[in-house]
Amino acid sequence: MKLKKWFKPFESLSKRDDLLIRSIWFLVIVGYWFVATSGIKKLFPSPDQVWKGFAALYSEGLVVHIGSSLWLCLQATLISIIFSLIVAYSYPIPFLRPLPKLLSRLRYLPLTGITFYLTILVADARSMQVWVLVVFMSLYFITSLMAVIKDIPEEEIDHARSLKCSRWEILWEVIIKGRMDYVIDVLRQNLAITWMMLVTVESILIAAGGLGVLIKNSDKFMNHGRIVALQIVILLVGLAIDYSLTTLRKSVFRYSKFN
Amino acid sequence: MLYEKKDIILHVEDLSIAYGDKVIIQNVSMMEHDVVREGKVQGQTIAVLGRSGRGKSTLFRGITGLVAAKSGRVIIPDYSKAVTDGLQPAKLVAEGDVGFVDQKYTLFRHKTILDALLFSMRNTNLSGKEKLEKAMSYLVEWGLENVKHQYPNELSGGQRQRVAIIEQLLSSGHYLVLDEPFSGLDVGNIKNAKASFDLIECAHELNTIIFSTHDIELAVELADSIYIVGYPKKPEGGLDTIGTIVAHFDLKKMGIAWRDGFDADHLELTNEIKRVMLES
Numbered sequence: 008m009k010l011k012k013w014f015k016p017f018e019s020l021s022k023r024d025d026l027l028i029r030s031i032w033f034l035v036i037v038g039y040w041f042v043a044t045s046g047i048k049k050l051f052p053s054p055d056q057v058w059k060g061f062a063a064l065y066s067e068g069l070v071v072h073i074g075s076s077l078w079l080c081l082q083a084t085l086i087s088i089i090f091s092l093i094v095a096y097s098y099p100i101p102f103l104r105p106l107p108k109l110l111s112r113l114r115y116l117p118l119t120g121i122t123f124y125l126t127i128l129v130a131d132a133r134s135m136q137v138w139v140l141v142v143f144m145s146l147y148f149i150t151s152l153m154a155v156i157k158d159i160p161e162e163e164i165d166h167a168r169s170l171k172c173s174r175w176e177i178l179w180e181v182i183i184k185g186r187m188d189y190v191i192d193v194l195r196q197n198l199a200i201t202w203m204m205l206v207t208v209e210s211i212l213i214a215a216g217g218l219g220v221l222i223k224n225s226d227k228f229m230n231h232g233r234i235v236a237l238q239i240v241i242l243l244v245g246l247a248i249d250y251s252l253t254t255l256r257k258s259v260f261r262y263s264k265f266n
Numbered sequence: 267m268l269y270e271k272k273d274i275i276l277h278v279e280d281l282s283i284a285y286g287d288k289v290i291i292q293n294v295s296m297m298e299h300d301v302v303r304e305g306k307v308q309g310q311t312i313a314v315l316g317r318s319g320r321g322k323s324t325l326f327r328g329i330t331g332l333v334a335a336k337s338g339r340v341i342i343p344d345y346s347k348a349v350t351d352g353l354q355p356a357k358l359v360a361e362g363d364v365g366f367v368d369q370k371y372t373l374f375r376h377k378t379i380l381d382a383l384l385f386s387m388r389n390t391n392l393s394g395k396e397k398l399e400k401a402m403s404y405l406v407e408w409g410l411e412n413v414k415h416q417y418p419n420e421l422s423g424g425q426r427q428r429v430a431i432i433e434q435l436l437s438s439g440h441y442l443v444l445d446e447p448f449s450g451l452d453v454g455n456i457k458n459a460k461a462s463f464d465l466i467e468c469a470h471e472l473n474t475i476i477f478s479t480h481d482i483e484l485a486v487e488l489a490d491s492i493y494i495v496g497y498p499k500k501p502e503g504g505l506d507t508i509g510t511i512v513a514h515f516d517l518k519k520m521g522i523a524w525r526d527g528f529d530a531d532h533l534e535l536t537n538e539i540k541r542v543m544l545e546s
Contacts, residue, residue, distance in 0.1 A: 165332050166372040170386050170437045171362030180385075185376050262375055262417035 056232030076217040083140035091145045095152035114146035132212035151193040188263035195252040202245045272300040281338035291321035291509040309473035313485035316495035321509030322478045330366040331359045364441040365434025371426040373418040380414040386437040404432045424455035444477040486532045490523035496546025512546040
């Protein structure tokens with residue numbers, strides 16, 4: 008092991024060295040956490056406080072709350088992705104093209120204005136949570152899916168044309184079937200934003216529970232140990248979703264080699 | 267070298283192509299006949315040479331019907347119609363009539379090789395079993411049997427090129443346009459590509475390959491007809507900025523087509539082509 012190599016720009020390291028570097032950084036951060044929170048005055052809660060917060064959350068039904076958040080996300084994601092795909096796939100059709108373009112630009116619209124109209128349209132609070140997420144997610148999904156479509160090289164379209172594909176066949180073969188794996192990746196990237204939105208959306212209906220409700224309650228009582236424990240849980244669940252989607256993409260679509 | 271000229275197999279008549287207001291090529295005319303050699307199945311191999319940016323790729327997009335002509339037309343025989351009065355009816359080229367393999371050997375990224383070949387025959391009247399047999403016979407003949415269940419990104423450059431060629435042959439029939447088929451290939455793959463040319467040429471009398479390359483020697487060795495795309499000289503001096511055919515060399519007429527290997531006559535022609543290209 009040559010330590011000099013660790014500090015040389017663009018140097019390739021062995022897997023062992025790579026693991027070692029990651030372990031060192033992990034220990035540094037955890038060590039710093041222990042040291043920085045050992046005194047009387049501290050900015051963050053200590054690992055002990057966080058652990059206690061985690062134990063308390065677990066006994067209060069953390070798993071059920073995680074399940075509630077995941078269920079909310081799943082419902083919103085399914086509706087959103089179906090709607091977004093229909094809108095995005097209309098992009099190559101000249102007459103319909105203004106629709107995805109407009110919806111993509113609406114992502115700059117503040118959510119507050121939209122929730123007012125949703126309140127009038129939607130009957131119950133749970134549906135309200137779902138639809139706020141659907142509106143929010145869809146605008147980002149449409150933007151990302153449009154980017155995927157726009158990035159398809161002209162050669163791929165020409166290739167399909169040279170094989171006597173009709174324009175609808177090109178849409179089906181090149182855009183829809185040919186980029187199915189990208190849809191999963193778009194979903195993965197945008198779920199990170201949605202996952203962050205949970206706190207806001209879940210506060211609409213406290214009774215339905217969820218990680219957002221837990222974090223809001225903990226915040227109200229300034230229980231920082233619980234807050235950090237929850238943040239870690241949210242981060243880990245988010246990373247697990249991210250990993251699952253990447254694994255799903257690579258296992259279902261063998262040809263999908265990016266990332 | 268005895269040969270006989272039969273029907274016209276490709277007629278490019280005063281073709282001009284523009285992207286928006288920018289004219290890329292103008293007044294391009296080409297005419298090629300079906301060539302018959304006694305005792306041998308002989309397809310046609312046409313090379314299009316020219317310096318970068320002169321409009322070779324645009325000409326190819328025009329010949330394959332992938333871009334609409336600003337003026338002029340591309341005519342090919344319509345073999346779906348019966349011969350009348352000793353003449354084969356002709357038609358304007360349309361998308362898919364002429365196979366096209368681009369420089370990147372583009373394939374469907376989500377289809378395995380076998381699936382791609384079966385897809386390219388989807389409009390034929392063959393039964394499922396016949397399609398499979400035909401695809402398999404090509405895969406065996408072109409040395410791709412072992413990769414039939416692989417995706418394009420799992421193949422080498424040479425394998426991708428062969429798949430792209432077969433796909434177009436199965437879909438389009440006799441015509442195949444290849445944009446720089448030898449670029450980015452190593453010595454072994456160039457040898458394989460040359461072998462592919464032989465396979466196509468010997469497979470059917472009407473098979474016609476039109477290709478571009480920057481390797482003049484290779485073009486002279488392989489082609490029986492060579493067109494040079496370049497900028498023509500302006501009467502007042504200097505060069506125009508719109509591409510057209512500036513020279514045509516009929517190697518059959520010159521008696522140097524279909525020879526085994528590259529010889530002194532080929533070298534002489536290579537030097538002549540270089541001169542024409544540098545002046546256009």
